[in-house]
Amino acid sequence: MKRFAAACLFALSLVGLAGSPAGAAEGFAPTQTTFLIGNAAGGGNDLLVRALLPGMSKALGVDVTPEILLGANGGVAAVRTGQAKPDGHTLYLHSQSVVMMQYTGQPQVNVEKLAAVAQVVEDFSCWAVAKDSPYNSIQDVITAAKAAPGKIKVGTTSAGVWPINLAMVKEKTGADIKLVPYSGGGAPAGVAVAAGEVDIAMDSPIVYRSLVDGGKLKIIGVFGTKRSPLFPDVPTAKEQGVDVEFPVWRMVFTTKGTPDATLAVLADAVKQAMEGEAFKTYVENSGLVANYKDNKDSQKLLDEQNAFYRDMLDKLGLKTSEPK
Structure with missing residues:
Protein backbone atom coordinates (compact mmCIF):
# COMPACT_ATOMS: atom_id res chain seq x y z
CA MET A 1 0.00 0.00 0.00
CA LYS A 2 1.35 3.37 -0.93
CA ARG A 3 2.16 5.72 1.90
CA PHE A 4 0.33 8.98 2.41
CA ALA A 5 -0.35 11.06 -0.69
CA ALA A 6 1.03 14.06 1.16
CA ALA A 7 4.27 12.22 1.79
CA CYS A 8 4.36 11.26 -1.88
CA LEU A 9 4.04 14.84 -3.08
CA PHE A 10 6.52 16.05 -0.51
CA ALA A 11 9.20 13.46 -1.18
CA LEU A 12 8.84 13.66 -4.96
CA SER A 13 9.58 17.36 -4.74
CA LEU A 14 12.87 16.83 -2.94
CA VAL A 15 15.07 15.97 -5.91
CA GLY A 16 17.16 18.96 -6.79
CA LEU A 17 16.82 20.70 -3.45
CA ALA A 18 20.36 19.81 -2.57
CA GLY A 19 21.67 22.30 -5.12
CA SER A 20 25.05 21.95 -6.75
CA PRO A 21 27.45 20.27 -4.31
CA ALA A 22 30.58 22.30 -3.65
CA GLY A 23 32.98 19.38 -4.00
CA ALA A 24 33.27 15.67 -3.42
CA ALA A 25 33.72 14.43 0.13
CA GLU A 26 37.20 13.28 1.08
CA GLY A 27 37.58 9.64 0.07
CA PHE A 28 34.74 9.78 -2.45
CA ALA A 29 35.48 10.31 -6.14
CA PRO A 30 33.57 13.17 -7.86
CA THR A 31 31.83 10.75 -10.23
CA GLN A 32 28.22 10.27 -11.31
CA THR A 33 26.44 8.43 -8.52
CA THR A 34 23.18 6.61 -9.19
CA PHE A 35 20.64 5.48 -6.62
CA LEU A 36 18.62 2.61 -8.09
CA ILE A 37 14.98 2.32 -7.02
CA GLY A 38 13.50 -1.10 -7.73
CA ASN A 39 9.89 -0.20 -7.02
CA ALA A 40 7.33 2.04 -8.67
CA ALA A 41 7.34 5.82 -8.28
CA GLY A 42 5.36 6.88 -5.24
CA GLY A 43 5.91 3.62 -3.37
CA GLY A 44 7.56 3.37 0.02
CA ASN A 45 11.10 2.63 -1.16
CA ASP A 46 10.94 5.34 -3.83
CA LEU A 47 9.81 7.98 -1.36
CA LEU A 48 12.39 6.94 1.21
CA VAL A 49 15.22 7.21 -1.30
CA ARG A 50 14.05 10.65 -2.42
CA ALA A 51 13.91 11.81 1.20
CA LEU A 52 17.58 10.81 1.54
CA LEU A 53 18.85 12.32 -1.71
CA PRO A 54 19.23 16.00 -0.72
CA GLY A 55 21.24 15.25 2.39
CA MET A 56 23.36 12.56 0.77
CA SER A 57 24.19 14.76 -2.22
CA LYS A 58 25.27 17.54 0.11
CA ALA A 59 27.34 15.26 2.32
CA LEU A 60 29.06 13.48 -0.59
CA GLY A 61 29.59 16.63 -2.63
CA VAL A 62 28.17 15.01 -5.78
CA ASP A 63 24.70 14.84 -7.26
CA VAL A 64 23.15 11.50 -6.33
CA THR A 65 20.67 10.76 -9.11
CA PRO A 66 17.65 8.48 -8.66
CA GLU A 67 16.89 5.89 -11.33
CA ILE A 68 13.79 3.72 -11.24
CA LEU A 69 14.63 0.22 -12.48
CA LEU A 70 11.55 -1.95 -12.25
CA GLY A 71 11.35 -5.71 -12.38
CA ALA A 72 10.95 -8.68 -10.04
CA ASN A 73 9.91 -6.53 -7.07
CA GLY A 74 13.30 -4.89 -6.89
CA GLY A 75 15.25 -7.96 -7.97
CA VAL A 76 16.42 -6.43 -11.25
CA ALA A 77 17.88 -3.43 -9.43
CA ALA A 78 19.57 -5.76 -6.93
CA VAL A 79 21.24 -7.69 -9.74
CA ARG A 80 22.37 -4.47 -11.45
CA THR A 81 23.90 -3.26 -8.19
CA GLY A 82 25.72 -6.56 -7.68
CA GLN A 83 27.19 -6.33 -11.17
CA ALA A 84 28.30 -2.68 -10.95
CA LYS A 85 31.84 -1.44 -10.52
CA PRO A 86 32.75 -1.74 -6.81
CA ASP A 87 33.37 1.95 -6.26
CA GLY A 88 30.30 3.03 -4.28
CA HIS A 89 28.73 4.96 -7.13
CA THR A 90 25.81 2.58 -7.60
CA LEU A 91 23.43 2.53 -4.65
CA TYR A 92 20.26 0.56 -3.98
CA LEU A 93 17.68 0.39 -1.19
CA HIS A 94 15.45 -2.48 -0.15
CA SER A 95 14.15 -4.43 2.83
CA GLN A 96 14.86 -8.04 3.82
CA SER A 97 12.61 -8.99 0.94
CA VAL A 98 15.79 -8.89 -1.16
CA VAL A 99 17.19 -11.62 1.07
CA MET A 100 14.05 -13.74 0.67
CA MET A 101 13.98 -13.35 -3.14
CA GLN A 102 17.08 -15.46 -3.67
CA TYR A 103 15.49 -18.41 -1.88
CA THR A 104 11.98 -18.09 -3.32
CA GLY A 105 12.40 -18.32 -7.07
CA GLN A 106 14.83 -15.53 -7.93
CA PRO A 107 18.24 -17.22 -7.78
CA GLN A 108 19.75 -14.47 -9.93
CA VAL A 109 19.53 -12.25 -6.82
CA ASN A 110 22.46 -12.86 -4.52
CA VAL A 111 22.96 -10.65 -1.47
CA GLU A 112 26.56 -11.87 -1.19
CA LYS A 113 27.22 -9.67 -4.23
CA LEU A 114 25.98 -6.64 -2.28
CA ALA A 115 27.73 -4.61 0.41
CA ALA A 116 25.69 -3.05 3.19
CA VAL A 117 26.06 0.72 3.53
CA ALA A 118 23.58 1.64 6.26
CA GLN A 119 20.28 0.62 7.75
CA VAL A 120 17.92 3.57 7.60
CA VAL A 121 14.51 2.75 9.04
CA GLU A 122 12.43 -0.05 10.48
CA ASP A 123 8.83 -0.96 9.87
CA PHE A 124 6.95 -3.73 11.64
CA SER A 125 3.61 -5.42 11.76
CA GLY A 241 5.50 -11.23 27.32
CA VAL A 242 5.61 -12.60 23.76
CA ASP A 243 9.29 -12.78 22.83
CA VAL A 244 8.95 -11.93 19.14
CA GLU A 245 10.54 -8.88 17.55
CA PHE A 246 10.30 -8.67 13.79
CA PRO A 247 11.59 -5.35 12.50
CA VAL A 248 11.37 -4.97 8.73
CA TRP A 249 14.48 -2.97 7.98
CA ARG A 250 15.26 -0.91 4.94
CA MET A 251 18.91 -0.69 4.05
CA VAL A 252 21.14 1.10 1.55
CA PHE A 253 23.42 -1.21 -0.43
CA THR A 254 26.24 -0.88 -2.93
CA THR A 255 28.44 -3.38 -4.75
CA LYS A 256 30.47 -6.04 -2.96
CA GLY A 257 34.17 -5.23 -3.06
CA THR A 258 33.70 -1.50 -2.53
CA PRO A 259 36.61 -0.32 -0.31
CA ASP A 260 35.89 -0.06 3.41
CA ALA A 261 36.84 3.61 3.41
CA THR A 262 34.26 4.35 0.72
CA LEU A 263 31.60 2.39 2.59
CA ALA A 264 32.32 4.47 5.70
CA VAL A 265 31.96 7.72 3.72
CA LEU A 266 28.65 6.53 2.26
CA ALA A 267 27.37 5.43 5.67
CA ASP A 268 28.19 8.83 7.13
CA ALA A 269 26.39 10.51 4.23
CA VAL A 270 23.28 8.46 5.01
CA LYS A 271 23.55 9.46 8.66
CA GLN A 272 23.79 13.14 7.77
CA ALA A 273 20.81 12.82 5.44
CA MET A 274 18.79 11.25 8.24
CA GLU A 275 19.47 14.31 10.37
CA GLY A 276 17.94 16.59 7.74
CA GLU A 277 14.42 17.99 7.74
CA ALA A 278 13.48 16.28 4.47
CA PHE A 279 14.08 12.85 5.96
CA LYS A 280 12.55 13.64 9.34
CA THR A 281 9.37 14.96 7.75
CA TYR A 282 8.99 11.89 5.57
CA VAL A 283 9.49 9.48 8.46
CA GLU A 284 7.01 11.36 10.62
CA ASN A 285 4.36 11.18 7.89
CA SER A 286 5.01 7.55 7.04
CA GLY A 287 4.90 5.98 10.49
CA LEU A 288 8.34 4.41 10.08
CA VAL A 289 10.94 4.32 12.84
CA ALA A 290 14.35 5.78 12.07
CA ASN A 291 17.09 3.40 13.19
CA TYR A 292 20.54 4.08 11.76
CA LYS A 293 23.22 1.40 11.64
CA ASP A 294 26.61 2.05 10.04
CA ASN A 295 28.13 -0.14 7.34
CA LYS A 296 29.77 -2.59 9.73
CA ASP A 297 26.69 -3.16 11.88
CA SER A 298 24.48 -3.28 8.78
CA GLN A 299 26.70 -5.90 7.14
CA LYS A 300 26.55 -7.98 10.31
CA LEU A 301 22.75 -7.74 10.26
CA LEU A 302 22.61 -8.64 6.57
CA ASP A 303 24.74 -11.74 7.09
CA GLU A 304 22.60 -12.83 10.05
CA GLN A 305 19.39 -12.27 8.15
CA ASN A 306 20.68 -14.19 5.15
CA ALA A 307 21.27 -17.24 7.33
CA PHE A 308 17.98 -16.77 9.19
CA TYR A 309 15.78 -16.61 6.10
CA ARG A 310 17.56 -19.47 4.38
CA ASP A 311 16.82 -21.70 7.37
CA MET A 312 13.34 -20.35 8.13
CA LEU A 313 12.07 -20.61 4.55
CA ASP A 314 13.43 -24.14 4.32
CA LYS A 315 11.73 -25.05 7.59
CA LEU A 316 8.40 -23.68 6.32
CA GLY A 317 8.72 -25.50 3.02
CA LEU A 318 8.93 -22.21 1.10
CA LYS A 319 12.55 -22.41 -0.04
CA THR A 320 12.58 -23.12 -3.79
CA SER A 321 15.94 -21.83 -4.99
CA GLU A 322 19.55 -21.09 -4.10
CA PRO A 323 21.32 -17.87 -5.13
CA LYS A 324 23.71 -18.15 -8.06
Whole structure:
Protein backbone atom coordinates (compact mmCIF):
# COMPACT_ATOMS: atom_id res chain seq x y z
CA MET A 1 0.00 0.00 0.00
CA LYS A 2 1.35 3.37 -0.93
CA ARG A 3 2.16 5.72 1.90
CA PHE A 4 0.33 8.98 2.41
CA ALA A 5 -0.35 11.06 -0.69
CA ALA A 6 1.03 14.06 1.16
CA ALA A 7 4.27 12.22 1.79
CA CYS A 8 4.36 11.26 -1.88
CA LEU A 9 4.04 14.84 -3.08
CA PHE A 10 6.52 16.05 -0.51
CA ALA A 11 9.20 13.46 -1.18
CA LEU A 12 8.84 13.66 -4.96
CA SER A 13 9.58 17.36 -4.74
CA LEU A 14 12.87 16.83 -2.94
CA VAL A 15 15.07 15.97 -5.91
CA GLY A 16 17.16 18.96 -6.79
CA LEU A 17 16.82 20.70 -3.45
CA ALA A 18 20.36 19.81 -2.57
CA GLY A 19 21.67 22.30 -5.12
CA SER A 20 25.05 21.95 -6.75
CA PRO A 21 27.45 20.27 -4.31
CA ALA A 22 30.58 22.30 -3.65
CA GLY A 23 32.98 19.38 -4.00
CA ALA A 24 33.27 15.67 -3.42
CA ALA A 25 33.72 14.43 0.13
CA GLU A 26 37.20 13.28 1.08
CA GLY A 27 37.58 9.64 0.07
CA PHE A 28 34.74 9.78 -2.45
CA ALA A 29 35.48 10.31 -6.14
CA PRO A 30 33.57 13.17 -7.86
CA THR A 31 31.83 10.75 -10.23
CA GLN A 32 28.22 10.27 -11.31
CA THR A 33 26.44 8.43 -8.52
CA THR A 34 23.18 6.61 -9.19
CA PHE A 35 20.64 5.48 -6.62
CA LEU A 36 18.62 2.61 -8.09
CA ILE A 37 14.98 2.32 -7.02
CA GLY A 38 13.50 -1.10 -7.73
CA ASN A 39 9.89 -0.20 -7.02
CA ALA A 40 7.33 2.04 -8.67
CA ALA A 41 7.34 5.82 -8.28
CA GLY A 42 5.36 6.88 -5.24
CA GLY A 43 5.91 3.62 -3.37
CA GLY A 44 7.56 3.37 0.02
CA ASN A 45 11.10 2.63 -1.16
CA ASP A 46 10.94 5.34 -3.83
CA LEU A 47 9.81 7.98 -1.36
CA LEU A 48 12.39 6.94 1.21
CA VAL A 49 15.22 7.21 -1.30
CA ARG A 50 14.05 10.65 -2.42
CA ALA A 51 13.91 11.81 1.20
CA LEU A 52 17.58 10.81 1.54
CA LEU A 53 18.85 12.32 -1.71
CA PRO A 54 19.23 16.00 -0.72
CA GLY A 55 21.24 15.25 2.39
CA MET A 56 23.36 12.56 0.77
CA SER A 57 24.19 14.76 -2.22
CA LYS A 58 25.27 17.54 0.11
CA ALA A 59 27.34 15.26 2.32
CA LEU A 60 29.06 13.48 -0.59
CA GLY A 61 29.59 16.63 -2.63
CA VAL A 62 28.17 15.01 -5.78
CA ASP A 63 24.70 14.84 -7.26
CA VAL A 64 23.15 11.50 -6.33
CA THR A 65 20.67 10.76 -9.11
CA PRO A 66 17.65 8.48 -8.66
CA GLU A 67 16.89 5.89 -11.33
CA ILE A 68 13.79 3.72 -11.24
CA LEU A 69 14.63 0.22 -12.48
CA LEU A 70 11.55 -1.95 -12.25
CA GLY A 71 11.35 -5.71 -12.38
CA ALA A 72 10.95 -8.68 -10.04
CA ASN A 73 9.91 -6.53 -7.07
CA GLY A 74 13.30 -4.89 -6.89
CA GLY A 75 15.25 -7.96 -7.97
CA VAL A 76 16.42 -6.43 -11.25
CA ALA A 77 17.88 -3.43 -9.43
CA ALA A 78 19.57 -5.76 -6.93
CA VAL A 79 21.24 -7.69 -9.74
CA ARG A 80 22.37 -4.47 -11.45
CA THR A 81 23.90 -3.26 -8.19
CA GLY A 82 25.72 -6.56 -7.68
CA GLN A 83 27.19 -6.33 -11.17
CA ALA A 84 28.30 -2.68 -10.95
CA LYS A 85 31.84 -1.44 -10.52
CA PRO A 86 32.75 -1.74 -6.81
CA ASP A 87 33.37 1.95 -6.26
CA GLY A 88 30.30 3.03 -4.28
CA HIS A 89 28.73 4.96 -7.13
CA THR A 90 25.81 2.58 -7.60
CA LEU A 91 23.43 2.53 -4.65
CA TYR A 92 20.26 0.56 -3.98
CA LEU A 93 17.68 0.39 -1.19
CA HIS A 94 15.45 -2.48 -0.15
CA SER A 95 14.15 -4.43 2.83
CA GLN A 96 14.86 -8.04 3.82
CA SER A 97 12.61 -8.99 0.94
CA VAL A 98 15.79 -8.89 -1.16
CA VAL A 99 17.19 -11.62 1.07
CA MET A 100 14.05 -13.74 0.67
CA MET A 101 13.98 -13.35 -3.14
CA GLN A 102 17.08 -15.46 -3.67
CA TYR A 103 15.49 -18.41 -1.88
CA THR A 104 11.98 -18.09 -3.32
CA GLY A 105 12.40 -18.32 -7.07
CA GLN A 106 14.83 -15.53 -7.93
CA PRO A 107 18.24 -17.22 -7.78
CA GLN A 108 19.75 -14.47 -9.93
CA VAL A 109 19.53 -12.25 -6.82
CA ASN A 110 22.46 -12.86 -4.52
CA VAL A 111 22.96 -10.65 -1.47
CA GLU A 112 26.56 -11.87 -1.19
CA LYS A 113 27.22 -9.67 -4.23
CA LEU A 114 25.98 -6.64 -2.28
CA ALA A 115 27.73 -4.61 0.41
CA ALA A 116 25.69 -3.05 3.19
CA VAL A 117 26.06 0.72 3.53
CA ALA A 118 23.58 1.64 6.26
CA GLN A 119 20.28 0.62 7.75
CA VAL A 120 17.92 3.57 7.60
CA VAL A 121 14.51 2.75 9.04
CA GLU A 122 12.43 -0.05 10.48
CA ASP A 123 8.83 -0.96 9.87
CA PHE A 124 6.95 -3.73 11.64
CA SER A 125 3.61 -5.42 11.76
CA CYS A 126 0.78 -5.01 14.19
CA TRP A 127 -2.33 -6.99 15.07
CA ALA A 128 -5.56 -5.13 14.45
CA VAL A 129 -8.89 -6.47 15.69
CA ALA A 130 -12.47 -5.24 15.61
CA LYS A 131 -13.23 -2.39 17.98
CA ASP A 132 -15.61 -4.60 19.98
CA SER A 133 -13.33 -7.67 19.91
CA PRO A 134 -12.81 -9.48 23.23
CA TYR A 135 -9.08 -9.49 22.47
CA ASN A 136 -7.24 -6.54 23.99
CA SER A 137 -3.69 -7.86 23.82
CA ILE A 138 -1.53 -10.32 21.96
CA GLN A 139 -1.57 -12.51 25.04
CA ASP A 140 -5.38 -12.63 24.89
CA VAL A 141 -5.12 -14.04 21.38
CA ILE A 142 -2.45 -16.59 22.32
CA THR A 143 -4.57 -17.83 25.22
CA ALA A 144 -7.64 -18.16 23.02
CA ALA A 145 -5.70 -19.90 20.26
CA LYS A 146 -4.33 -22.48 22.66
CA ALA A 147 -7.82 -23.13 24.02
CA ALA A 148 -9.29 -23.56 20.53
CA PRO A 149 -6.53 -24.64 18.11
CA GLY A 150 -7.01 -23.44 14.54
CA LYS A 151 -10.02 -21.28 15.34
CA ILE A 152 -8.30 -17.88 15.44
CA LYS A 153 -7.79 -16.52 11.90
CA VAL A 154 -5.23 -13.89 10.91
CA GLY A 155 -5.59 -12.14 7.56
CA THR A 156 -2.48 -10.88 5.77
CA THR A 157 -0.42 -11.45 2.63
CA SER A 158 0.24 -14.97 1.36
CA ALA A 159 3.91 -14.20 0.72
CA GLY A 160 6.54 -11.77 1.96
CA VAL A 161 7.61 -10.97 5.48
CA TRP A 162 4.36 -11.03 7.43
CA PRO A 163 3.70 -14.79 7.11
CA ILE A 164 7.23 -15.33 8.43
CA ASN A 165 6.40 -13.01 11.33
CA LEU A 166 3.26 -15.05 12.08
CA ALA A 167 5.22 -18.31 11.85
CA MET A 168 7.62 -16.98 14.47
CA VAL A 169 4.73 -16.16 16.80
CA LYS A 170 3.34 -19.67 16.40
CA GLU A 171 6.75 -21.25 16.95
CA LYS A 172 7.53 -19.17 20.04
CA THR A 173 4.14 -19.57 21.72
CA GLY A 174 2.86 -22.91 20.49
CA ALA A 175 -0.42 -21.27 19.52
CA ASP A 176 -2.27 -22.77 16.54
CA ILE A 177 -3.32 -19.70 14.53
CA LYS A 178 -4.65 -19.97 10.99
CA LEU A 179 -3.29 -17.74 8.21
CA VAL A 180 -5.92 -16.48 5.77
CA PRO A 181 -4.20 -14.94 2.73
CA TYR A 182 -5.63 -11.81 1.13
CA SER A 183 -4.75 -10.51 -2.29
CA GLY A 184 -3.46 -7.01 -1.69
CA GLY A 185 -2.26 -7.83 1.79
CA GLY A 186 -3.17 -6.25 5.09
CA ALA A 187 -5.46 -3.51 3.80
CA PRO A 188 -8.26 -5.83 2.58
CA ALA A 189 -7.63 -7.97 5.66
CA GLY A 190 -8.45 -4.94 7.81
CA VAL A 191 -11.76 -4.54 6.00
CA ALA A 192 -12.35 -8.28 6.48
CA VAL A 193 -11.84 -7.92 10.24
CA ALA A 194 -14.35 -5.08 10.37
CA ALA A 195 -16.78 -7.33 8.44
CA GLY A 196 -16.21 -10.27 10.79
CA GLU A 197 -14.54 -12.56 8.22
CA VAL A 198 -11.31 -12.98 10.20
CA ASP A 199 -10.32 -12.22 13.78
CA ILE A 200 -7.09 -10.31 13.19
CA ALA A 201 -5.47 -8.27 10.42
CA MET A 202 -1.69 -8.10 10.21
CA ASP A 203 0.33 -5.40 8.44
CA SER A 204 2.13 -2.13 9.13
CA PRO A 205 0.36 0.12 11.65
CA ILE A 206 -0.15 2.88 9.09
CA VAL A 207 -2.31 0.54 6.99
CA TYR A 208 -4.96 0.53 9.71
CA ARG A 209 -4.81 4.10 10.95
CA SER A 210 -7.90 5.24 9.08
CA LEU A 211 -9.93 2.25 10.30
CA VAL A 212 -8.76 2.87 13.86
CA ASP A 213 -9.56 6.57 13.58
CA GLY A 214 -12.96 5.63 12.17
CA GLY A 215 -13.76 3.45 15.17
CA LYS A 216 -13.75 0.18 13.21
CA LEU A 217 -10.54 -1.40 14.53
CA LYS A 218 -8.18 -1.27 17.49
CA ILE A 219 -4.48 -2.16 17.60
CA ILE A 220 -3.58 -4.68 20.30
CA GLY A 221 0.17 -5.02 19.79
CA VAL A 222 3.12 -4.40 17.52
CA PHE A 223 6.06 -6.65 16.68
CA GLY A 224 8.74 -3.97 16.54
CA THR A 225 11.74 -3.28 18.72
CA LYS A 226 9.99 -0.04 19.66
CA ARG A 227 6.40 1.13 19.90
CA SER A 228 4.80 2.60 16.81
CA PRO A 229 4.96 6.40 16.70
CA LEU A 230 1.42 6.28 15.29
CA PHE A 231 0.11 4.31 18.29
CA PRO A 232 2.49 5.10 21.16
CA ASP A 233 0.12 3.71 23.80
CA VAL A 234 0.13 0.24 22.25
CA PRO A 235 2.81 -2.00 23.78
CA THR A 236 5.15 -4.21 21.77
CA ALA A 237 4.76 -7.97 21.77
CA LYS A 238 7.84 -8.27 23.94
CA GLU A 239 6.38 -5.85 26.48
CA GLN A 240 3.37 -8.17 26.59
CA GLY A 241 5.50 -11.23 27.32
CA VAL A 242 5.61 -12.60 23.76
CA ASP A 243 9.29 -12.78 22.83
CA VAL A 244 8.95 -11.93 19.14
CA GLU A 245 10.54 -8.88 17.55
CA PHE A 246 10.30 -8.67 13.79
CA PRO A 247 11.59 -5.35 12.50
CA VAL A 248 11.37 -4.97 8.73
CA TRP A 249 14.48 -2.97 7.98
CA ARG A 250 15.26 -0.91 4.94
CA MET A 251 18.91 -0.69 4.05
CA VAL A 252 21.14 1.10 1.55
CA PHE A 253 23.42 -1.21 -0.43
CA THR A 254 26.24 -0.88 -2.93
CA THR A 255 28.44 -3.38 -4.75
CA LYS A 256 30.47 -6.04 -2.96
CA GLY A 257 34.17 -5.23 -3.06
CA THR A 258 33.70 -1.50 -2.53
CA PRO A 259 36.61 -0.32 -0.31
CA ASP A 260 35.89 -0.06 3.41
CA ALA A 261 36.84 3.61 3.41
CA THR A 262 34.26 4.35 0.72
CA LEU A 263 31.60 2.39 2.59
CA ALA A 264 32.32 4.47 5.70
CA VAL A 265 31.96 7.72 3.72
CA LEU A 266 28.65 6.53 2.26
CA ALA A 267 27.37 5.43 5.67
CA ASP A 268 28.19 8.83 7.13
CA ALA A 269 26.39 10.51 4.23
CA VAL A 270 23.28 8.46 5.01
CA LYS A 271 23.55 9.46 8.66
CA GLN A 272 23.79 13.14 7.77
CA ALA A 273 20.81 12.82 5.44
CA MET A 274 18.79 11.25 8.24
CA GLU A 275 19.47 14.31 10.37
CA GLY A 276 17.94 16.59 7.74
CA GLU A 277 14.42 17.99 7.74
CA ALA A 278 13.48 16.28 4.47
CA PHE A 279 14.08 12.85 5.96
CA LYS A 280 12.55 13.64 9.34
CA THR A 281 9.37 14.96 7.75
CA TYR A 282 8.99 11.89 5.57
CA VAL A 283 9.49 9.48 8.46
CA GLU A 284 7.01 11.36 10.62
CA ASN A 285 4.36 11.18 7.89
CA SER A 286 5.01 7.55 7.04
CA GLY A 287 4.90 5.98 10.49
CA LEU A 288 8.34 4.41 10.08
CA VAL A 289 10.94 4.32 12.84
CA ALA A 290 14.35 5.78 12.07
CA ASN A 291 17.09 3.40 13.19
CA TYR A 292 20.54 4.08 11.76
CA LYS A 293 23.22 1.40 11.64
CA ASP A 294 26.61 2.05 10.04
CA ASN A 295 28.13 -0.14 7.34
CA LYS A 296 29.77 -2.59 9.73
CA ASP A 297 26.69 -3.16 11.88
CA SER A 298 24.48 -3.28 8.78
CA GLN A 299 26.70 -5.90 7.14
CA LYS A 300 26.55 -7.98 10.31
CA LEU A 301 22.75 -7.74 10.26
CA LEU A 302 22.61 -8.64 6.57
CA ASP A 303 24.74 -11.74 7.09
CA GLU A 304 22.60 -12.83 10.05
CA GLN A 305 19.39 -12.27 8.15
CA ASN A 306 20.68 -14.19 5.15
CA ALA A 307 21.27 -17.24 7.33
CA PHE A 308 17.98 -16.77 9.19
CA TYR A 309 15.78 -16.61 6.10
CA ARG A 310 17.56 -19.47 4.38
CA ASP A 311 16.82 -21.70 7.37
CA MET A 312 13.34 -20.35 8.13
CA LEU A 313 12.07 -20.61 4.55
CA ASP A 314 13.43 -24.14 4.32
CA LYS A 315 11.73 -25.05 7.59
CA LEU A 316 8.40 -23.68 6.32
CA GLY A 317 8.72 -25.50 3.02
CA LEU A 318 8.93 -22.21 1.10
CA LYS A 319 12.55 -22.41 -0.04
CA THR A 320 12.58 -23.12 -3.79
CA SER A 321 15.94 -21.83 -4.99
CA GLU A 322 19.55 -21.09 -4.10
CA PRO A 323 21.32 -17.87 -5.13
CA LYS A 324 23.71 -18.15 -8.06
